[in-house]
Amino acid sequence: MLLHTEKFQKSALAAIGIATFLLSAPASSSSEYGSYLAGRHAQALKDADKASAFMMRVLEENPEDQELLRRTFLLSLAAGKMNVAVNLANRIETAGGKMATSALLLGIEAVRANNFDDAIARFDALPRRGLTAYAAPLAVAWANSGKGDTEAALKALEALDKKSGFSAMRDLHAGLINDVANQTEAAEKSLRAVAPTLDKAPVRVVRAAGSLLERTGRASEARTLYTDFLADNPGNLAIEAALSRLESGEPAQPLVRDASGGVAESLFNIASALPRDRSGDMAMVYARLALHLRPNFELARLLLGDLFDNQRRYLDANAIYERVSPDSPYYWSAQLRIADNFTDMEDVDRAVEMLRVMAKQRPDRTDALIKLGGILRSKERYREAVDAYDAAGERLGIVTPGHWLFYYNRGIALERSKIWERAEKDFLKALELQPEQPYVLNYLGYSWVEKGINIERARKMIERAVEQRQDDGFIVDSLGWVLYRLGDYAGSVKQLERAIRLRPSDPVINDHLGDAYWRVGRKLEARFQWRRALNLEPTDDLIPTIEGKLVDGLADIKPNGSGG
Numbered sequence: 001m002l003l004h005t006e007k008f009q010k011s012a013l014a015a016i017g018i019a020t021f022l023l024s025a026p027a028s029s030s031s032e033y034g035s036y037l038a039g040r041h042a043q044a045l046k047d048a049d050k051a052s053a054f055m056m057r058v059l060e061e062n063p064e065d066q067e068l069l070r071r072t073f074l075l076s077l078a079a080g081k082m083n084v085a086v087n088l089a090n091r092i093e094t095a096g097g098k099m100a101t102s103a104l105l106l107g108i109e110a111v112r113a114n115n116f117d118d119a120i121a122r123f124d125a126l127p128r129r130g131l132t133a134y135a136a137p138l139a140v141a142w143a144n145s146g147k148g149d150t151e152a153a154l155k156a157l158e159a160l161d162k163k164s165g166f167s168a169m170r171d172l173h174a175g176l177i178n179d180v181a182n183q184t185e186a187a188e189k190s191l192r193a194v195a196p197t198l199d200k201a202p203v204r205v206v207r208a209a210g211s212l213l214e215r216t217g218r219a220s221e222a223r224t225l226y227t228d229f230l231a232d233n234p235g236n237l238a239i240e241a242a243l244s245r246l247e248s249g250e251p252a253q254p255l256v257r258d259a260s261g262g263v264a265e266s267l268f269n270i271a272s273a274l275p276r277d278r279s280g281d282m283a284m285v286y287a288r289l290a291l292h293l294r295p296n297f298e299l300a301r302l303l304l305g306d307l308f309d310n311q312r313r314y315l316d317a318n319a320i321y322e323r324v325s326p327d328s329p330y331y332w333s334a335q336l337r338i339a340d341n342f343t344d345m346e347d348v349d350r351a352v353e354m355l356r357v358m359a360k361q362r363p364d365r366t367d368a369l370i371k372l373g374g375i376l377r378s379k380e381r382y383r384e385a386v387d388a389y390d391a392a393g394e395r396l397g398i399v400t401p402g403h404w405l406f407y408y409n410r411g412i413a414l415e416r417s418k419i420w421e422r423a424e425k426d427f428l429k430a431l432e433l434q435p436e437q438p439y440v441l442n443y444l445g446y447s448w449v450e451k452g453i454n455i456e457r458a459r460k461m462i463e464r465a466v467e468q469r470q471d472d473g474f475i476v477d478s479l480g481w482v483l484y485r486l487g488d489y490a491g492s493v494k495q496l497e498r499a500i501r502l503r504p505s506d507p508v509i510n511d512h513l514g515d516a517y518w519r520v521g522r523k524l525e526a527r528f529q530w531r532r533a534l535n536l537e538p539t540d541d542l543i544p545t546i547e548g549k550l551v552d553g554l555a556d557i558k559p560n561g562s563g564g
Contacts, residue, residue: 032057032061035055035058036058039051039053048284051079052081052084055068056072056084066095069092073088073092073102074281074285080291082288085105088102089106093106103125103126104126104132104139104289106122107126108289108292111260111293116144116146119139119143123136123139124136131270131286134160134166135270136159137157138157138169138266139263141154141156141173142173142177142262142263143259154174154178157177168194169266169269172190172194173266175188175194175212176208180257180259188213191209198225199225199232200232203233203236203238204255206239207238208254208256210222210252211242211253213225215251219246223243223247226239226243227243235367237329238329241329260293261294264289264290264293267286268290271283271290272303274286276307276310277310284304287300288304291304298324298325298328298330298331299330301320301323301334302321302330305337306337309337309340309341314344318337321335321337321338322338332365335358336358338354339358340375352375359391364395365395366395369388369389369392370389370409372388373385373386373389373410373413377413377416380416389406389413392406400433403433404430404433404437405430408439410426411427411443411444415447424447427447436464436468438472439475441462441464445457445461445465445478446481449462449478449485459479472502473501473509474503474509477495477496477506477512480492480498484496484516492519493516496516507537508533510530511529511533511538514529514533518553526553531550
């Protein structure tokens, strides 16, 4: 009997506990009903691989259920089961179903088979709404390029003129299509239209333009483009690799070689532009389609891993990153992300060891050491973090405004290590590089307040930080505390009450508010805030101070940096 999806959806809520159990069992071992529940539960957990396996079993028992067919198709596509997805897309088409993503996949299959007339017909038939409003014109353009009709290809891109924010993508692909057609002057003109100057363009445009310059006998112009871009974007792996290849004499290759690569680039561009929080599932589908067309598309692989990271599926993300070729310019970035994920999986020692090895492998780079410092700092291993940051500092080279974050983070590690003189210098250096940076203004200002020095200057710095970050409870707390230290207890209460609304579960802010309440005579409320601070797991050094205040109040306690 036909299984009705709507009936299953209503029943699923009452039996979701069964699904959790079934997820640990092979898809073949559960009942049809249980498989549906497990599939829906796996889908809710963003586990497309298991979800598609369970749904496929249900579909085998209910082959005419079109809603189930479409759901299983999307899950199979998201899981990267491309052969299964193609089969299901054909079934959707045979049944007369209208589904943009399945039709897009069948058009992609036609491109893979170099059947460009079929591809054009399929892409032309796609609805011009949602994502296909962007994917369809790009796919039609590249299918025409594959057919050798450059004029029709460029005309297809004109549809993107009306799409706000997509003119850069139109110009990029016009440049790439002209490049494939050996129309180099037109290609360069389109690429230069993306930004006021090429070195300010997105990295994909810089790669495409640099390659074109090299292949047209203008290696010196390409070198200048790469170096100018790196001056504003130090450490960019793709452009560093391009410059290194140029200096070695190895010839440049075009960013896109053919229609398959062009459609893959289009899908990747769209997936990259999608917001992770609202459109992560479709971004994953488009990333999978890009890799289906171009299996060695390592940047699309990184995007896919990043999407798994966003879902906190760190093992799946690492499995993707581990497939990035060691020969790829993106291999280093993939390794850094693997280390990050080890940390998120609480395998910190493995991450630390991996980053230390990487730092030795590339003595010209700072990123492994800076990431190592950040991980150690987040785990309160401050002295080790300082060592990592110091090693990175020896490799910094020319200091640019972008290095403010390095000095800020090292300053925090130094301050927590009680090496104040060096910490203060780093915070001041960070402000020299970024004078209005609110987090640096707040941290240094608060530190001065805690030490009872430079109070008026600290107040001005923190007030400026609050102006920029009015909804940041920690920064608002800093302002409340500096007012407290200046004896403006009423003003302090006002700011600290606001900070509590923003960060109600922070023990330090609750402790600060208790102190301020006491000073304005609201002693019952003060004791309430101190008790609340104790219940919010304050640091060990703060506990005895709060306990002492609960016994004796603040009558005989001079205000100090520990909260009273």
